Amino acid sequence: MDGEGGKGGNSTLATGNTSDFVKKLYRMLSEKHHSHVVRWAEDGGSFIVFDNAEFTKNVLPQHFKHSNFASFVRQLNKYDFHKVRATDESLIQNGDQAWEFVHPHFRFGDDSNLEGIKRKAPTQRNKKDSEEPPKQDETREIIAKLQARLDQVVSQVANLEDLYHKAVSHMRFMNGSGYMPPQMHPHHPEHEMPMHVSPQIMAHQMSPHGPPPMHPATPLQQAERFLHQQQHSPIPPPPPPPHHPNGYVDINPNGMNNANSPAINPSGFGNTAAQSGVPLHATDPQISTTFRQETRRPMGTRKKSASGAVPHWKRPPKILLVEDDPTCRKIGLKFLEAVGCLPFYACDGLEGIRKFQDLNGPHYDLVLMDIVMPHLDGASACGEIRKGRPDMKDPPVIAMTSNIRTTDINLYFNSGMIDVLPKPFTRDGLLQTLQKWLPHLQTNPTEPSSKSSSAFPAPGSSKASNFPHNNNNSNSPTPNSASAPQPPSSQQQQQQPPQSSASPILKTEYDNNTTTSHPEDVSDDEDDRNGQHTPGSSVGGRVTSSTMSGGGGAVNINNHPHPQHPHPHPHPHHPHHGHHPSGDYTFGEPNGPPSGYGNPGGSAGGPGGAGGVEGEMLNASAGIYTPGLVGLGGPPPGGMTSPRGGVRRQIDAGIHDEYDPRMKRMRYNNAT
Amino acid sequence: MSDEDTFDLPIDAPDYVDVETFEQILEMDDGDPEREFSRGLVFGFFEQANTTFDEMDDSIRKKDLPQLSSLGHFLKGSSATLGLFKVRDICEKIQHLGALKDEKGSGDIKEDEALRTITKLLPKMKEDYTAAEVWLRNFFGSEDSEGEDSNPPEAKPKATQ
Numbered sequence: 001m002d003g004e005g006g007k008g009g010n011s012t013l014a015t016g017n018t019s020d021f022v023k024k025l026y027r028m029l030s031e032k033h034h035s036h037v038v039r040w041a042e043d044g045g046s047f048i049v050f051d052n053a054e055f056t057k058n059v060l061p062q063h064f065k066h067s068n069f070a071s072f073v074r075q076l077n078k079y080d081f082h083k084v085r086a087t088d089e090s091l092i093q094n095g096d097q098a099w100e101f102v103h104p105h106f107r108f109g110d111d112s113n114l115e116g117i118k119r120k121a122p123t124q125r126n127k128k129d130s131e132e133p134p135k136q137d138e139t140r141e142i143i144a145k146l147q148a149r150l151d152q153v154v155s156q157v158a159n160l161e162d163l164y165h166k167a168v169s170h171m172r173f174m175n176g177s178g179y180m181p182p183q184m185h186p187h188h189p190e191h192e193m194p195m196h197v198s199p200q201i202m203a204h205q206m207s208p209h210g211p212p213p214m215h216p217a218t219p220l221q222q223a224e225r226f227l228h229q230q231q232h233s234p235i236p237p238p239p240p241p242p243h244h245p246n247g248y249v250d251i252n253p254n255g256m257n258n259a260n261s262p263a264i265n266p267s268g269f270g271n272t273a274a275q276s277g278v279p280l281h282a283t284d285p286q287i288s289t290t291f292r293q294e295t296r297r298p299m300g301t302r303k304k305s306a307s308g309a310v311p312h313w314k315r316p317p318k319i320l321l322v323e324d325d326p327t328c329r330k331i332g333l334k335f336l337e338a339v340g341c342l343p344f345y346a347c348d349g350l351e352g353i354r355k356f357q358d359l360n361g362p363h364y365d366l367v368l369m370d371i372v373m374p375h376l377d378g379a380s381a382c383g384e385i386r387k388g389r390p391d392m393k394d395p396p397v398i399a400m401t402s403n404i405r406t407t408d409i410n411l412y413f414n415s416g417m418i419d420v421l422p423k424p425f426t427r428d429g430l431l432q433t434l435q436k437w438l439p440h441l442q443t444n445p446t447e448p449s450s451k452s453s454s455a456f457p458a459p460g461s462s463k464a465s466n467f468p469h470n471n472n473n474s475n476s477p478t479p480n481s482a483s484a485p486q487p488p489s490s491q492q493q494q495q496q497p498p499q500s501s502a503s504p505i506l507k508t509e510y511d512n513n514t515t516t517s518h519p520e521d522v523s524d525d526e527d528d529r530n531g532q533h534t535p536g537s538s539v540g541g542r543v544t545s546s547t548m549s550g551g552g553g554a555v556n557i558n559n560h561p562h563p564q565h566p567h568p569h570p571h572p573h574h575p576h577h578g579h580h581p582s583g584d585y586t587f588g589e590p591n592g593p594p595s596g597y598g599n600p601g602g603s604a605g606g607p608g609g610a611g612g613v614e615g616e617m618l619n620a621s622a623g624i625y626t627p628g629l630v631g632l633g634g635p636p637p638g639g640m641t642s643p644r645g646g647v648r649r650q651i652d653a654g655i656h657d658e659y660d661p662r663m664k665r666m667r668y669n670n671a672t
Numbered sequence: 673m674s675d676e677d678t679f680d681l682p683i684d685a686p687d688y689v690d691v692e693t694f695e696q697i698l699e700m701d702d703g704d705p706e707r708e709f710s711r712g713l714v715f716g717f718f719e720q721a722n723t724t725f726d727e728m729d730d731s732i733r734k735k736d737l738p739q740l741s742s743l744g745h746f747l748k749g750s751s752a753t754l755g756l757f758k759v760r761d762i763c764e765k766i767q768h769l770g771a772l773k774d775e776k777g778s779g780d781i782k783e784d785e786a787l788r789t790i791t792k793l794l795p796k797m798k799e800d801y802t803a804a805e806v807w808l809r810n811f812f813g814s815e816d817s818e819g820e821d822s823n824p825p826e827a828k829p830k831a832t833q
Contacts, residue, residue, distance in 0.1 A: 331697060334713075372745050426693070
């Protein structure tokens with residue numbers, strides 16, 4: 001109290017930035033006529049509500065337009081007032097009904113400090129301000145890392161184990177298929193792609209319609225699946241079995257240029273880096289180990305969202321939200337939080353890349369990427385990310401956008417995005433997407449529902465057949481030179497009739513399975529689908545497709561490349577054949593397991609009752625699509641053209657630029 | 673969401689917001705009677721919108737159609753997020769027009785036509801926006817009347833030191 005007491009009564013209060021609440025509070029205390037109910041304490045350093053009931057009934061309405069004492073108190077708390085604990089003395093003095101509140105800047109006769117009384121950052125109910133999650137997240141991150149380090153020894157054992165398994169399965173795989181590393185070369189193009197493409201992208205940064213950089217799904221994924229089967233690691237599938245042993249490494253020279261990524265990562269299978277001993281971020285092996293651990297070993301659910309249906313995550317998925325619009329960002333972060341995730345954010349593509357590649361940053365399980373952003377658009381950012389992490393599921397990058405035209409969607413896929421979350425998104429839509437792509441983090445993975453918001457499924461499923469058609473017919477040279485990029489070696493090494501043989505890989509897989517080892521492969525597949533693997537892992541053809549879009553649409557896009565390839569070689573891996581076989585095996589039948597998987601709902605749409613999207617796709621592919629799988633070796637770039645056409649049609653048919661979220665959702669479902 | 677029905681939106685809500693979208697946001701308040709989260713979001717949007725309007729006006733003066741398209745897109749995103757469908761729809765049109773497409777984004781149009789149309793749309797958008805802002809401010813209550821409409825879950829004030 002500074003002795004200016006006299007001023008207290010009449011002061012008009014410094015206008016400035018003093019909050020209305022504080023002004024009103026001050027004014028209220030300046031009024032003498034209810035001083036028996038509420039007034040300054042003797043020393044002027046606090047104020048006291050003597051008669052709660054009276055205060056609520058008569059004073060509050062006068063000054064605060066409500067009569068809710070609890071609200072009043074909450075307000076006070078919010079402005080950092082504290083209740084003064086009653087002492088014996090105060091009890092005697094003020095009675096036991098008194099509530100005394102204090103704030104260091106709130107003093108009788110001194111309104112000069114009132115501006116200093118600010119609303120606290122929200123803490124109580126919403127633990128984290130949506131814009132602030134990173135702070136707490138950082139803490140968690142640190143904790144997580146520490147824990148991980150403690151477990152490092154254990155994890156190393158796990159690593160060795162994995163390596164062992166991988167090696168074994170790889171050997172099997174190779175033996176069975178006669179698969180040669182060289183064959184893998186076809187992948188190269190993929191890896192290269194980012195490089196070639198990216199420049200373009202950069203040029204077109206702001207224009208979503210810029211030339212799409214191609215980024216086909218990885219053949220590896222197919223292989224991955226295969227490995228999976230062999231390992232019988234059905235349930236919470238550990239991140240996909242790493243591949244790098246396959247010698248993909250050689251890819252590096254070709255495709256990866258610099259910095260970001262140790263080319264090796266190419267294999268892209270989640271933990272590869274750690275396992276291979278090639279840290280994702282080359283510099284810090286430890287970190288990668290950590291990541292790996294986290295991925296594999298759930299730390300238990302740390303957080304639950306307040307609202308209803310929250311999945312049981314083994315650990316909160318770490319999601320990087322790249323979004324320039326503050327409103328969208330806030331709500332996005334909030335939704336993420338609400339569904340039990342650990343959200344992080346970046347405000348544009350460049351920042352997104354930076355954060356993603358930050359060696360000290362978290363290992364994100366999934367990236368939600370806005371498309372139109374200043375500095376660097378989302379597609380380009382994703383392309384950049386994919387340079388270092390070619391596996392489209394490592395991590396999945398989901399486009400968030402209201403631009404869902406065909407050309408747009410093609411661009412997204414081509415840049416390495418795996419799905420699209422139409423804006424404005426809903427909590428449920430978000431959740432479904434997360435569940436779809438993070439099955440391995442769920443304790444009770446739910447099947448991706450038809451509802452899954454991705455646009456992809458719809459296109460693919462609905463008109464898959466068309467696609468293939470186009471493909472077949474389109475032997476036309478690929479516009480893109482994508483095929484060219486392929487390492488000569490690969491082409492030379494294996495020559496396969498483009499169409500007929502499809503992908504050796506898949507084929508081999510099947511052969512292996514059938515003949516060799518796992519009679520139950522089929523069932524395994526099912527498991528995979530239903531369970532975790534779904535999104536990424538599907539059998540050959542499917543794999544690709546799933547990879548790309550989770551739905552048929554994407555697949556198509558990728559597929560195209562193949563057909564167009566002048567050189568069939570690249571495709572050797574292609575599931576092409578694989579598809580057929582697979583189709584026959586598993587999904588071929590309408591009733592096939594596949595149906596269950598993809599998007600049951602959507603697929604259901606398929607009149608045939610054919611299985612889910614997958615089923616349809618497979619069928620389609622079996623019938624029409626010769627060329628083979630999409631993503632695989634196919635020279636992605638080249639293929640683009642025809643596929644687009646197909647996709648576009650599909651999309652147009654099913655999706656319009658309507659923004660009513662409900663409509664959209666419905667459409668997707670129907671389309672599928 | 674089970675608690676969806678508890679928001680007590682004014683009966684005229686559908687005139688201003690997409691109720692489903694808006695409720696999803698309110699839901700994120702998680703029962704907070706003061707709606708800190710949604711309030712912050714909405715009030716933040718006000719600033720954002722006003723800034724964007726200024727930039728749009730500026731772009732009109734400069735006949736910067738690409739920028740108009742971009743701004744339209746930007747505001748479309750946030751208005752859609754909040755469920756302000758009227759603003760969203762106009763923003764979308766502006767996005768298309770700025771890109772020299774017709775309002776629906778299909779046919780091509782000429783620059784002067786685009787500018788002309790956008791110039792006509794802007795006041796309408798501001799009008800719609802203002803109506804929505806007023807409605808929203810009213811809904812959330814201005815700062816000083818906070819808590820007015822609260823129905824505190826806890827019986828007991830939790831003022832603790």
